[in-house]
Amino acid sequence: MSLLVVGTVAYDAIETPFDKVDKIAGGSGNYICHSASLFVDDVDLVAVVGDDFDQNELEFLSSKGVSLEGLQIKKGEKSFFWSGRYRMDMNSRDTLATDLNVLADFDPILPDSYKNPDMVILGNIDPNLQIKVIQQLESRPKLIAMDTMNFWMDNTPNALDEVLEMVDVLIINDEEARQLSGMSSLVKAAAFIKEHGPKYLVIKKGEHGALLFYEDKVFFAPALPLDEVFDPTGAGDTFAGGFMGHLARSKDLSFENMKRAVIYGTAAASFCVEAFGPSRLKTLTIEELNERVQILVNLVDFDIILK
């Protein structure tokens, strides 16, 4: 199935307690494409960069089957830039700089060839732009998923409410689920959010795994217990890319298959954190990914005969 990806393609400067990098390719759309293209080669990207963005990065995405027809390259302008520093626990980070640059007046325009995708993933951008993307579609995709963040909950709540009604899957982290619902219990937060739009809700809990909610069902996927996390940047987007990539590859949107998608997303994200930016994803093979899926299978494998 074809997958339309909308998100950012950016430069990041990242500092962890162990190392730092001044400039590395990043952005939600970028990570999602790296991850999803492991599974399918029918991925269409809508994003914007300046003409400072490394052509090699774009060629790499093309080589993985990602269509860049919807990527706008703004002459004489600079790409979106984000800089952040992770704290000692690697779970929290401080944003040091956010230079919107080309993102400030991003107008996502779908080429005609993008207008009938089977599936859509809307990365974390202004919900007004997420709506604009959906409105350009000529047919209702089989599945629309989206990400968002606290910034949009604070600043564009109405547009966010509107786009939530238009999508099937919301993929956010635990803090975001609590803020969006105003509820501290994730079970209650999930019930609230599902009443306000998305039928499926994925709540990512970082090193503590991920929950998938649908109707009255809950599925829990553990995170891989890792020796070390080198750089968490992009792990959530990599998860989303793996989640959608598996669904697009398997052409099965049942709850049972969504569970598998959560496992594949988890496995993909576990590689992302091993190196700065998307570096590790570039060399990742499907065999390596499968090995890690098998570790996740074993991690929660038990049998009980109740007595």
Added chain:
Amino acid sequence: MSLLVVGTVAYDAIETPFDKVDKIAGGSGNYICHSASLFVDDVDLVAVVGDDFDQNELEFLSSKGVSLEGLQIKKGEKSFFWSGRYRMDMNSRDTLATDLNVLADFDPILPDSYKNPDMVILGNIDPNLQIKVIQQLESRPKLIAMDTMNFWMDNTPNALDEVLEMVDVLIINDEEARQLSGMSSLVKAAAFIKEHGPKYLVIKKGEHGALLFYEDKVFFAPALPLDEVFDPTGAGDTFAGGFMGHLARSKDLSFENMKRAVIYGTAAASFCVEAFGPSRLKTLTIEELNERVQILVNLVDFDIILK
């Protein structure tokens, strides 16, 4: 199989953001007995109380098959008292008072009938006392498990190191594992701790589940996603009681069965947090427990055919 339980039997005063109770029965040995006695009726308790301790509480334990022959009742003295207040997130708490009372000079003495147990669980008390209990055993039990806490790591590190070499299973929480090992990665912490004594290590992560480490294997058990946590006091001890109770009932100390024990411990703990103190455990039936085990089975159930 018979199970020897050593720990505290105490009075607690508990305050949560939602409610408070001035005096309720508590203590590690108490919670462990409530939980383990759901599974087996051959449970022997070694502990100390003052003569202020409610006779009804003791009779309840007796009625569940817990032997109190090793419970010392100190005339004219007061029981151990702990008071704590939970913060808004229910994950952290402040200790408001710790009145040792009878615990100050507790000398755990095993009646002759307690000296050949099949299994032993040493609740969180002074490691010097944990050693003293082990030294009174006439035969090596099939399994010795223990709990401990940061206080003993800070104040009696040598005795703690010594008892760790004498046990098979250590059951602690994630913070304690990090402090004991000096390592922030739980995978590295587990490797370090297993090198210093216990073959099996259970790391409890509260609402984020529990990890079981053995040799080069890891098992992860999710926590039950709960609507609300009313009072977390005693959840860790209830987990330990369910863990040991299942092992004693099933007479199987394989890794596969330890996994099931973690699941049963998790299910028991999920009831403990529903009410103040051990109240909910007193009415808990094995049928209710099994229902919740089934929810845990379903929570992580998925199948993947790798391709």
